[in-house]
Amino acid sequence: MKTLVYGTFCFPCLFGENHTKLRNIQNRSNPSCYQGCFTYIFMLVYGIFLGNIFAVFLQANPALTSLIGNACSNISIGLYAGNNRKDIREFAELDKNCDDCLIHTFCSPCAICEETIALNKYQTTNNYDLLIQESPPSVPEMTK
Numbered sequence: 001m002k003t004l005v006y007g008t009f010c011f012p013c014l015f016g017e018n019h020t021k022l023r024n025i026q027n028r029s030n031p032s033c034y035q036g037c038f039t040y041i042f043m044l045v046y047g048i049f050l051g052n053i054f055a056v057f058l059q060a061n062p063a064l065t066s067l068i069g070n071a072c073s074n075i076s077i078g079l080y081a082g083n084n085r086k087d088i089r090e091f092a093e094l095d096k097n098c099d100d101c102l103i104h105t106f107c108s109p110c111a112i113c114e115e116t117i118a119l120n121k122y123q124t125t126n127n128y129d130l131l132i133q134e135s136p137p138s139v140p141e142m143t144k
Contacts, residue, residue, distance in 0.1 A: 003113050003116050003117060003120075004113055007109050007110075007112050007113035007116065008109060008113075011108065011109040011112050011113075012037050012040040012041050012044070013033065013037050014112050014113070014116055015036055015037065015040045015081060015084075015108075015112050016033035016034060016035070016036035016037030016038075016040065017033045017036075017116070018036070018084070018088070018112060018115050018116055018119055019033065019035065019036025019037075019039075019084060020032065020033045020035075020036060021119050021123075022084065022087055022088055022091070022119070025091050025119075025122070026087070036084075039080065040077070040080070040081065043073075043076045043077050043079075043080045043081075044073050044076070044077055045073075046073075046076060047069070047072040047073030047074065047075060047076035047077065048069040048070070048072065048073045049069075050072050050076070051065075051068040051069035051070065051071060051072030051073060052065055052068070052069045054068055054072065055068040055069065074105045074106070074108075075105055077104055077105065077108050078101040078102065078103075078104040078105030078106075078108070079101055080104075081104040081108055081111070081112070082099070082100035082101030082102075082103070082104045082105075083100070083101075084115075085100040085103065085104065085111060085115060086100050088115050088118065088119065091119075091122055092115070092118035092119050092121065092122040093118055093121065093122075094114065094115070094118050
């Protein structure tokens with residue numbers, strides 16, 4: 001239930017956490033969820049911006065401008081987050097019912113929640129600690 005609430009109200013943050021978990025599974029150090037979160041938000045805003053410029057170029061009315069902006073935003077999110085979902089599929093059990101890009105284009109928050117559940121299941125079944133544990137450096141002893 002926690003995942004669904006989190007994914008509904010702050011899905012870019014949940015995407016960032018999934019992105020970090022995936023990079024750690026792939027042994028690519030990524031200690032922070034900010035990279036995935038901000039990239040997701042950037043793609044969201046960039047799609048709206050690009051769609052609105054395209055609509056202005058077409059001299060569309062405000063309702064159509066909004067529709068084109070949202071469509072471009074959903075497509076850019078679908079392309080970006082769909083590739084992340086393909087990488088998650090290599091490790092976690094995700095059904096291949098539809099194209100990953102289409103799932104994120106039409107219902108990205110649902111896809112992100114599904115990915116979170118699959119990554120958490122992978123973590124528990126494989127006893128995989130998704131946080132990189134590093135020991136602190138040893139302190140040399142001072143001698144006279």
